[in-house]
Amino acid sequence: MAEVAKAAGVSKMTASRVLRDVSGFSEETRDKVMREVERLGYVPNRIAAAFGSEQTSTIIGVSVPFLSSAIFGSVLDSINGALAKFGYQTMIGAHENSAETEEVWIKNILSWRPAGLILSCHSHSATTRELLKAHGIPVVEIWNLNTSPIDMSVGFNHFDCGYEMGEYMLGRGHKRIGYVGADAETPGLGALRRKGFVSALKNASVELTSEEILNDKSGFYAGFYATENLLNRSGVLDAIYYQDDNMAIGGIFYCQSRGISVPEDVGIAGWGSMEAASILPKRLTTTVVSTQALGKTAADALIARVRGEPQEDLVITPTRLAPGNTV
Amino acid sequence: MAEVAKAAGVSKMTASRVLRDVSGFSEETRDKVMREVERLGYVPNRIAAAFGSEQTSTIIGVSVPFLSSAIFGSVLDSINGALAKFGYQTMIGAHENSAETEEVWIKNILSWRPAGLILSCHSHSATTRELLKAHGIPVVEIWNLNTSPIDMSVGFNHFDCGYEMGEYMLGRGHKRIGYVGADAETPGLGALRRKGFVSALKNASVELTSEEILNDKSGFYAGFYATENLLNRSGVLDAIYYQDDNMAIGGIFYCQSRGISVPEDVGIAGWGSMEAASILPKRLTTTVVSTQALGKTAADALIARVRGEPQEDLVITPTRLAPGNTV
């Protein structure tokens, strides 16, 4: 910048002012400086800027369970787009549903003095909570609505999603009901939906007949395979609730391959309105969620807090049970 | 750090040495310093570190078309994991298959003085190429093997993938052949596979009978819908090559919904060995690719270059045509 300033015949400080577009320079000076910036191909050094102004950087840390998850990918896209628009850079982390991995990542990212963090879908270690509180950095926890957040929480109410689906299935007259999930060792929020689901059944004095929770990651084949296990083990079921749509689709395919009709022989419901469901011959009964809305809301909330604007601590992102033709 | 040093009764410099684990201190001193680090909850300031050591930062920029794409998500996971292991932070960007968006992102990330960049799946603007060459920063271009890369290239040979599939289809006796793609306005590398495919047909004096390239993003429903358009327009086809597996699956479902048998009435092939194909009743004919291998290879290549270790400029990630039961 010193070079640019010298070439433009002004002081470093004036060049800095022009580049940051703060007040204190004339139009004429701006032109002179910008011309030299262009000519010399000057690329500002944000490291020095972040360092010089005792402020935090324009980095925002975003952590998700896996980057390969389609549904979180779409949340990430939405967050990243919203943040980029306001001049923030996204630093990502994949915590793999482990509080330790998350803690390591958080320690790392805090050393970059980020302006804020967006954490998803995991309960944090004690150290993590302390660290974040001590730094007083804006944090949005997303995915599940957390009623006692570190700072802010934007998310779906997974328990209610499950509860609602439980009531719906009972309402359709089902009695022998199963559940299919994944990630047994590192439970995500599917576990919370299951809890809500089971709770709805309990209220009607119905027990979960059987369940199959794999150790694998969720996916089409996991759903296929788990359904096979479940049905082999428990015999006839009226309906099965799946951790998510992809697993439910796998279940539908298993049934199809064995000549089991859906929903006549067994009802199937998922969660998450995932894209794959769009090609099924029957519309999948599921809970519709907007990952776009979630991501944007979370990013906006974080930016508001960073800028010191008023912002609710809790924002629920609505979900809707969409009855299809599979239950 | 000054506080820590003072508390430990050593100089700032010694504390710095301990924290970076470079030589020049005793075990006793390390213990003293580390104890105070723990006690005071010191989190190092990497911004100051990157600034102080005229070096580049430990940030690595990674740009992909979309974060919501399942296949790139898996590449990202693999890259991020490999980079994190070596103490690098990933800054992501989504270029949405636009050279301008990419350019804006690159200018932004360069202001963070990253140690290196991983760019995917897009030809760059002239300004971008100049900027990167001028900065002399290590760059790996991934996804497609680029024979004249800015710096390094790690990828699949998309043209050959298409060519191979073209030959395979001809070998199965198909003559009236169609193509289905997406992203017409912002073509990715599906366009290159199509080119290879068409080229194989041409070599056997076969013209592409018909094609349907949507403006939408690729996906199950896009494949479903595009197949409907294609078949309505061109009547009977022997086989269809799809931009990727997800679209091919959509195509299979369209056929199923209309009572068209695969592969008896029409053959269907995709690309990318995507997870969804695992639940199909028939194994999908496709090209198997390893996104894991690609990501890890790219990250390793970049780190090698950053560290000044010897590293090939071009690394091809092998692909394999996997004949299934759909062609």
Next chain:
DNA sequence: TGTTTATAAGTTACCGGTAACGTTAAAAAT
């Protein structure tokens, strides 16, 4: 014993910006 060598520190200057404050000259108010 004196000299060399290795190890463990401390000192100083500096990285490239920005905050805070000081200066100047022109415009506005009295």
Next chain:
DNA sequence: ATTTTTAACGTTACCGGTAACTTATAAACA
């Protein structure tokens, strides 16, 4: 004509580490 205000700059110090150098101490050696 003088004072006050304001916009447009310039100066200086500083952010929190690290590189490069210097110094102190102890061990190894001729």
